[in-house]
Amino acid sequence: MERREVSFRIQRYNPQVDRAPFYDNFRIAVEKGITILRALNYIKEHLEPRLTFRSFCQAGICGSCAVRINGVSRLACTTQVWDLLTGGGDEPIRIEPLENLEVIRDLVVDIDPIMEKLKRNQSWVEPAIPEEELGRREHRVSDGEFETINAASDCILCGACYSECSMMGVNRDYISPPVLLKAFRMNNDTRDTLGCRRLREVTADNGLWDCAHCYKCMEHCTKKIPIMDGIHRLREEAFARGMTHTEGARHAQAFFDDIRHIGRLREVTLPLRTKGVLGSLGMVPLAVRMGLKGRRPPLLVKPIPDIERVQEICGRLEANREGEAAGAQHHLPLHPASRSGGVL
Numbered sequence: 440m441e442r443r444e445v446s447f448r449i450q451r452y453n454p455q456v457d458r459a460p461f462y463d464n465f466r467i468a469v470e471k472g473i474t475i476l477r478a479l480n481y482i483k484e485h486l487e488p489r490l491t492f493r494s495f496c497q498a499g500i501c502g503s504c505a506v507r508i509n510g511v512s513r514l515a516c517t518t519q520v521w522d523l524l525t526g527g528g529d530e531p532i533r534i535e536p537l538e539n540l541e542v543i544r545d546l547v548v549d550i551d552p553i554m555e556k557l558k559r560n561q562s563w564v565e566p567a568i569p570e571e572e573l574g575r576r577e578h579r580v581s582d583g584e585f586e587t588i589n590a591a592s593d594c595i596l597c598g599a600c601y602s603e604c605s606m607m608g609v610n611r612d613y614i615s616p617p618v619l620l621k622a623f624r625m626n627n628d629t630r631d632t633l634g635c636r637r638l639r640e641v642t643a644d645n646g647l648w649d650c651a652h653c654y655k656c657m658e659h660c661t662k663k664i665p666i667m668d669g670i671h672r673l674r675e676e677a678f679a680r681g682m683t684h685t686e687g688a689r690h691a692q693a694f695f696d697d698i699r700h701i702g703r704l705r706e707v708t709l710p711l712r713t714k715g716v717l718g719s720l721g722m723v724p725l726a727v728r729m730g731l732k733g734r735r736p737p738l739l740v741k742p743i744p745d746i747e748r749v750q751e752i753c754g755r756l757e758a759n760r761e762g763e764a765a766g767a768q769h770h771l772p773l774h775p776a777s778r779s780g781g782v783l
């Protein structure tokens with residue numbers, strides 16, 4: 440059995456006694472096939488009993504062991520130490536708590552904010568069957584209906600995407616990727632009756648339309664769930680249900696209209712079309728500061744060469760949408776603008 444000495448650099452922090460986080464180094468002999476979680480267990484059992492971390496299933500199912508390993512949020516129980524060793528180098532493996540959540544102790548973070556957001560956004564199936572008849576009547580879900588939510592149902596709420604999300608890094612009130620994914624999953628469950636109410640909550644401030652389209656959540660999902668597909672579908676659903684009054688929806692629509700008509704953005708009027716006259720007044724100081732730094736978007740924007748080709752693509756997108764609308768049963772029709780725009 441292959442075996443070698445490996446160094447671990449683990450972040451420690453007890454907010455009740457420590458002024459700031461610090462690192463402890465441990466060096467242990469590791470055999471090939473050992474996971475980060477088993478290495479942590481070894482360190483706790485033999486070297487530092489106060490080292491604190493979460494784990495349960497040890498099989499990538501419960502989602503409790505997510506930490507940052509060499510700067511990337513992953514499950515400790517499915518990450519092989521051997522895969523992190525680079526050549527003959529002796530670089531320590533860095534283990535830190537997830538980002539965007541408060542540390543309770545060492546590698547344990549407080550997941551209450553995720554739970555509160557799930558609750559606020561009604562992340563459960565509200566069945567059409569009256570409560571007194573639950574268990575006596577069944578609501579069958581066909582294979583095809585389940586297929587729509589199959590991947591999203593794999594979420595184990597590990598928090599890795601929450602930790603990696605760019606928007607969470609700048610706004611802790613942001614709804615977050617796992618909550619958006621759950622909203623998609625519940626809104627596409629044929630047994631659920633909360634669709635519109637849930638979507639109203641999800642599209643409120645700090646919600647769906649604030650996603651910056653960076654795709655980091657999807658890139659780092661520990662269960663390889665296509666989270667962005669869910670986010671796009673929720674935006675499409677918002678358009679299909681006529682929820683176009685929010686700033687985010689207006690921004691996406693204005694973005695799409697500009698691209699369709701001239702192939703580029705009319706930046707000067709974008710805030711006006713997104714925020715309205717009163718809302719745009721608040722942006723005047725920013726516009727002045729940008730102007731002083733030489734950032735002056737052109738007042739008149741000409742269409743790009745070959746604009747006809749862009750218009751043809753947009754036309755095809757809209758035709759697709761109409762086709763989907765005609766064939767839609769449970770699914771809501773696509774809206775091309777739902778994939779445009781980012782954070783305001």
Ligand code: SF4
Nearest residue numbers: 604650651653654656
């Ligand atoms: S794509 Fe949106 S939800 Fe995903 S990490 Fe980026 S900002 Fe967060």
Ligand code: SF4
Nearest residue numbers: 594595597598600660
């Ligand atoms: S979406 Fe993926 S990364 Fe995010 S909480 Fe669920 S399983 Fe974890």
Ligand code: FES
Nearest residue numbers: 495497502504516
């Ligand atoms: S211990 Fe359950 S997912 Fe790692």
